Amino acid sequence: MPQGANPKREREYEELKERFKEEGRYKGREKEVASRIVNKQRAQFGETQEEKRKDREGKSPDRGLPIANYQHLTIEQITEKLHSLSKKELSQIRDYEKHHKNRSTLVVELDRMANP
Numbered sequence: 001m002p003q004g005a006n007p008k009r010e011r012e013y014e015e016l017k018e019r020f021k022e023e024g025r026y027k028g029r030e031k032e033v034a035s036r037i038v039n040k041q042r043a044q045f046g047e048t049q050e051e052k053r054k055d056r057e058g059k060s061p062d063r064g065l066p067i068a069n070y071q072h073l074t075i076e077q078i079t080e081k082l083h084s085l086s087k088k089e090l091s092q093i094r095d096y097e098k099h100h101k102n103r104s105t106l107v108v109e110l111d112r113m114a115n116p
Helices: 007-023 030-044 049-056 075-082 087-099 104-114
Strands: none
Touching: 007 030, 030 049, 075 087, 075 104, 087 104
């Protein structure tokens, strides 16, 4: 694990590595695969130095959206928050979703709410 990883990510890394060994998966590459998985999660959740730098510089992709930390939320969490948004805000969320994750169920729900 790279320096700066929080204890939660360290624990996830150790658990993945042990599970891979027990299951006989990725023989000889357990550490590498576990590390890649955890590092990908760190990047997705803005925990890497690069992601923190982007956020400081205002280049975070979900900056300015009406739902805070949008890129880290599940469809269910997002759907719960949609009812309090205006049509303009719904359109903004839809455009972001379409150009980034493009989750079809969420895009359909946003279309339905914007055009009742």
